[in-house]
Amino acid sequence: xxxxxxxxxxxxxxxxxxxxxxxxxxxxxxxxxxxxxxxxxxxxxxxxxxxxxxxxxxxxxxxxxxxxxxxxxxxxxxxxxxxxxxxxxxxxxxxxxxxxxxxxxxxxxxxxxxxxxxxxxxxxxxxxxxxxxxxxxxxxxxxxxxxxxxxxxxxxxxxxxxxxxxxxxxxxxxxxxxxxxxxxxxxxxxxxxxxxxxxxxxxxxxxxxxxxxxxxxxxxxxxxxxxxxxxxxxxxxxxxxxxxxxxxxxxxxxxxxxxxxxxxxxxxxxxxxxxxxxxxxxxxxxxxxxxxxxxxxxxxxxxxxxxxxxxxxxxxxxxxxxxxxxxxxxxxxxxxxxxxxxxxxxxxxxxxxxxxxxxxxxxxxxxxxxxxxxxxxxxxxxxxxxxxxxxxxxxxxxxxxxxxxxxxxxxxxxxxxxxxxxxxxxxxxxxxxxxxxxxxxxxxxxxxxxxxxxxxxxxxxxxxxxxxxxxxxxxxxxxxxxxxxxxxxxx
Numbered sequence: 430x431x432x433x434x435x436x437x438x439x440x441x442x443x444x445x446x447x448x449x450x451x452x453x454x455x456x457x458x459x460x461x462x463x464x465x466x467x468x469x470x471x472x473x474x475x476x477x478x479x480x481x482x483x484x485x486x487x488x489x490x491x492x493x494x495x496x497x498x499x500x501x502x503x504x505x506x507x508x509x510x511x512x513x514x515x516x517x518x519x520x521x522x523x524x525x526x527x528x529x530x531x532x533x534x535x536x537x538x539x540x541x542x543x544x545x546x547x548x549x550x551x552x553x554x555x556x557x558x559x560x561x562x563x564x565x566x567x568x569x570x571x572x573x574x575x576x577x578x579x580x581x582x583x584x585x586x587x588x589x590x591x592x593x594x595x596x597x598x599x600x601x602x603x604x605x606x607x608x609x610x611x612x613x614x615x616x617x618x619x620x621x622x623x624x625x626x627x628x629x630x631x632x633x634x635x636x637x638x639x640x641x642x643x644x645x646x647x648x649x650x651x652x653x654x655x656x657x658x659x660x661x662x663x664x665x666x667x668x669x670x671x672x673x674x675x676x677x678x679x680x681x682x683x684x685x686x687x688x689x690x691x692x693x694x695x696x697x698x699x700x701x702x703x704x705x706x707x708x709x710x711x712x713x714x715x716x717x718x719x720x721x722x723x724x725x726x727x728x729x730x731x732x733x734x735x736x737x738x739x740x741x742x743x744x745x746x747x748x749x750x751x752x753x754x755x756x757x758x759x760x761x762x763x764x765x766x767x768x769x770x771x772x773x774x775x776x777x778x779x780x781x782x783x784x785x786x787x788x789x790x791x792x793x794x795x796x797x798x799x800x801x802x803x804x805x806x807x808x809x810x811x812x813x814x815x816x817x818x819x820x821x822x823x824x825x826x827x828x829x830x831x832x833x834x835x836x837x838x839x840x841x842x843x844x845x846x847x848x849x850x851x852x853x854x855x856x857x858x859x860x861x862x863x864x865x866x867x868x869x870x871x872x873x874x875x876x877x878x879x880x881x882x883x884x885x886x887x888x889x890x891x892x893x894x895x896x897x898x899x900x901x902x903x904x905x906x907x908x909x910x911x912x913x914x915x916x917x918x919x920x
Contacts, residue, residue: 439895444551446577446848448898449590452769453549455900460773461490464780465525467618471784475792477800481532485787485803488526495521495548495556508556509580510569516583518817520545521554529803539804543783544812547820549768551576577768577848578836581820585836588768590851591829592890595764596621597722599740600755601747609754611744619777620721626744632676634741639718640698646741647677651690652715653734658682664738671745691715758863760870765851765898771825771832778826779815786811829854849892851875857884864888 444450465487476483497507497517512519523546528538548554555576557565562572578587594600596616601609611626615638624638626646634646641649647661655661658678665671684690688708695711702710717725720733746752755762790806819825825832837847855861865887867877879891 444575446575449577449767450552452767453552456769457492464777465490473788473791475795484530486528491524493522508568512580519580521548542809544809547579586833587836591766592851592853603754609748615720615722617722647681648690650734653730655734664735665742758868774826783812851890853888
């Protein structure tokens with residue numbers, strides 16, 4: 430059988446960079462709107478004396494098609510070949526619906542341009558999308574060019590895929606000396622908070638997250654509402670092999686109420702204020718920074734407590750040899766962050782900067798005794814310049830370097846290789862033997878041969894030719910779907 434027919438058929442339907450283009454399309458269709466939902470309201474601290482309440486609300490965000498504004502102010506569509514030749518960027522305007530409310534009564538409502546978004550070639554918002562071979566040639570494009578890159582100031586730039594540990598997965602590892610490390614990255618929206626579990630020589634289990642370091646797990650459970658010892662044992666397990674938890678329960682038998690536990694945490698963290706303020710701040714830490722992926726609502730504290738109990742059960746099972754430790758190099762525990770995810774991080778940080786700038790300008794004019802129109806004080810160049818700075822230099826949020834790179838055009842295969850590249854965030858100057866080694870789960874996903882020699886070996890990889898990635902799935906949608914199949918949540 431001639432296998433080349435199958436490969437040919439595959440590439441008739443799919444492109445090398447399909448996954449990357451889908452990731453970018455997801456960003457424009459849903460990702461940007463999610464960021465707006467996270468920051469949908471802004472309240473200035475300084476408002477005129479005759480007004481009780483002033484709010485700025487952000488609504489629907491839309492992206493136009495790539496265009497250029499000429500020197501005389503006229504706008505017209507632009508194709509990639511013109512952007513390359515004229516050394517300009519291939520970008521589209523970002524339109525945002527903004528409304529202001531004075532004493533809960535709408536004062537202004539308008540749609541304005543807040544910046545420019547670089548557009549990936551061959552994505553849904555690109556003028557080349559869906560064009561036939563002859564049309565591509567007519568517009569000065571190579572019909573075999575896969576797209577999947579950006580044009581910034583006339584330069585073709587690629588956003589390199591970043592390999593990262595999967596968020597929201599509780600992993601217990603053996604460090605080789607019989608001691609077990611349990612780590613968990615709780616990620617939701619702009620939050621990515623590491624949580625750590627450990628068992629000390631005194632037989633007590635501790636957890637750490639944000640400012641809360643080495644806090645006994647029993648105290649955290651009681652602060653979340655699991656106050657009775659019997660409730661804690663039921664939430665973990667009533668089996669005999671979990672009797673070591675009794676030591677933890679005896680140690681903190683004096684703490685009988687939820688408020689006692691919250692106050693204990695407040696004192697250990699070092700919040701030295703009046704009791705009411707101290708309690709309020711600790712409750713805020715528990716709601717916002719403890720398992721934000723589960724919920725940030727006060728009503729869901731018990732759900733968080735039961736989640737921690739399930740993690741504790743797994744930690745005890747692995748420590749006792751009842752379950753095998755997790756392998757963080759297994760590709761099930763990894764995620765590839767493609768251009769859509771990485772641009773979403775960039776947009777999230779810079780949109781917050783834009784909101785801060787709007788509030789600052791508004792308050793500055795209020796001090797002069799005027800009530801300005803928000804339309805006048807939105808600086809569209811602020812968001813554009815910050816996005817383009819990162820795209821042009823490769824310096825990303827979180828201090829990452831080299832995320833955006835100049836596309837290599839030595840030959841066609843070199844270009845395809847660059848578009849398929851996957852980079853690990855681990856330092857190339859450290860050994861990290863396991864991370865560099867070829868893992869059996871790489872088969873069909875990553876190329877076992879294409880990796881550089883020297884310090885980057887195994888850290889800079891390339892996706893396999895027929896590899897395609899599924900996009901991120903909304904967890905809430907999955908849960909709702911499971912409920913329609915008559916599956917119940919167990920606690």
